[in-house]
Structure formats: structure tokens, C-alpha cells
Amino acid sequence: MKTGWLARVVVLIAGAALLFxxxxxxxxxxxxxxxxxxxxxxxxxxxxxxxxxxxxILVLQVIVAAIPGHILMISGGYVYGxxxxxxxxxxxTVGSSQLxxxxxxxxxxxxxxxxxxxxxxxxxxRLSTDRGLVFFLFSFMLPIFPADVxxxxxxxxxxxxxxxxxxxxxxxxxGLILMSAVGAYGLRLSLHLWLIILAVAAxxxxxxxxxxxxxxxxxxxxxx
Numbered sequence: 757m758k759t760g761w762l763a764r765v766v767v768l769i770a771g772a773a774l775l776f777x778x779x780x781x782x783x784x785x786x787x788x789x790x791x792x793x794x795x796x797x798x799x800x801x802x803x804x805x806x807x808x809x810x811x812x813i814l815v816l817q818v819i820v821a822a823i824p825g826h827i828l829m830i831s832g833g834y835v836y837g838x839x840x841x842x843x844x845x846x847x848x849t850v851g852s853s854q855l856x857x858x859x860x861x862x863x864x865x866x867x868x869x870x871x872x873x874x875x876x877x878x879x880x881x882r883l884s885t886d887r888g889l890v891f892f893l894f895s896f897m898l899p900i901f902p903a904d905v906x907x908x909x910x911x912x913x914x915x916x917x918x919x920x921x922x923x924x925x926x927x928x929x930x931g932l933i934l935m936s937a938v939g940a941y942g943l944r945l946s947l948h949l950w951l952i953i954l955a956v957a958a959x960x961x962x963x964x965x966x967x968x969x970x971x972x973x974x975x976x977x978x979x980x
Contacts, residue, residue, distance in 0.1 A: 795831040807836060807844045814848035818904050819856055820871055825849070825904075826935055833939025842936035849932065853907045853924045860911025868908045876902055880909045889919045896927025903928075 799806045810832050817825040829849075832841035860868045869877060880902070884891060892910050895901040910920050 795827055796834045799831055799835045807832075807840060810836075811844050811848040814845060815852040815855075818849055818852035818907065819859075829932065829935035830939035833936035833941075835939075838936050838940035841939055842932060845932050845936055846928075849928055850921075850925055853904075853928070854917070854921055856904070856907035857911040857917060857920050857924075860908040861917070865912060868912065872905045872908050876905045877908060877912075880905060881912060884909050884913055887913070888915065889923050892920060892923040893927045896924060897930065 799810060802809050810828065814825060814828055817828065829841070829845045832844050835841070836844065856871075859871075865877075884906075892906060892915065895906040895909075896903050907924075910923075
């Protein structure tokens with residue numbers, strides 16, 4: 757128990773230190789979040805420290821669910837190349853989603869409502885009642901879900917952290933690969949990258965279309 761609390765304190769202190777260190781560039785990048793060229797230009801100015809800055813902002817945009825992240829992922833691929841951009845986005849988004857899940861589990865609804873819109877939390881909390889891994893897997897794949905809010909919804913549910921990690925990782929992979937590839941290569945992707953994207957996305961998309969999407973639409977329509 758003491759070790760667990762110590763780990764949480766260390767993570768919080770490290771996160772606060774990074775936010776303080778990068779407070780000015782974070783503000784500049786968030787101000788330009790809708791402009792991919794401006795974000796890329798600012799990231800390029802930071803040289804080897806840039807990936808750490810990008811990762812810090814991606815963590816922040818997952819924790820504070822109102823901040824958009826796609827432009828940042830595309831910019832990461834553009835400035836650092838596919839593999840570096842993909843790895844930074846993968847570690848940052850999957851890791852921070854797991855952190856958001858644990859924050860909701862540890863701190864409960866009062867803290868979560870300060871980090872995500874209360875109306876969305878209430879809606880998706882109702883819709884996710886008694887849902888499991890597959891439901892949350894699709895929540896990271898399908899655009900009808902507010903993906904970052906679903907981290908908190910899952911944390912407030914009975915889903916285990918291990919099962920959430922599987923849903924978090926597999927559900928985010930297709931989008932992370934695509935955003936990083938578009939940033940690095942535009943739409944002129946090499947054959948092996950198209951094959952990687954298809955190999956990851958095709959089976960997940962088929963399962964979502966065949967089994968998950970009709971059920972999710974049914975749940976959403978009943979709620980509405």
C-alpha cells in the first residue's frame with residue numbers, strides 16, 4: 757500500500773515538474789492547436805527535446821478531455837518521422853489513458869467532473885453500465901464516442917485495469933498508426949505502411965462493423 761501511494765506521488769511530482777518546465781511552449785502549442793503547420797514549426801524549434809514536449813502535451817490532452825489531439829499526432833509524424841512520431845503518440849496516449857482510468861478509480865467522480873464535461877460523463881456512464889472490454893475497445897475506434905471521456909467512464913465502472921489496457925491499446929492502434937503516417941508521408945504512404953495499417957485495422961474494423969456497431973447504435977438509440 758505504501759509503495760502504491762509513493763508511486764502515485766512520484767508520478768504527480770514528475771508530471772507537475774514537466775508542466776512547469778514546458779509551461780510556455782505548451783501554451784504556445786495549444787494556442788495553435790488547430791493549425792498543423794504552426795504546431796509542426798513550433799515543435800521543430802525544440803530539437804531533441806521536442807519529443808518530450810510533444811509527449812507531455814499529448815498526456816495533457818488526454819487528461820483534460822476538451823483538448824484535441826489529432827493535429828498533435830499528425831505533427832509528430834511530420835516533424836520526427838513515422839516511427840518516432842508513432843512511438844511518442846503511442847506511449848503518451850495509451851499511458852495517459854491508463855492514468856486517467858486510475859485517477860477516476862482512485863479519486864472518484866468529483867475529480868473527474870473537473871477534468872471532463874459532466875453531461876458527457878453522465879450520458880456515457882449510463883450507456884456503459886454492465887458493458888465490458890469489447891464495448892470500451894470500440895469506444896477508442898469509433899467516432900461516435902468521446903474517446904478521452906471514456907477513460908474516466910471506464911475508471912468509474914467495474915472494468916479491471918488489465919482489461920481496460922487491452923481495450924485502450926488495441927482500440928487506439930489504428931488511429932495512431934494512421935495519424936503518424938499521414939504526418940510523415942501525407943497520403944503517399946509506402947506499400948509496407950499500407951500493409952501495416954490494413955493488418956491492424958481490418959480485423960478490428962470487421963469485428964466492429966459485424967458485431968459491435970449494431971449493438972452500440974441500439975444502446976445509443978434507446979438512450980436517446
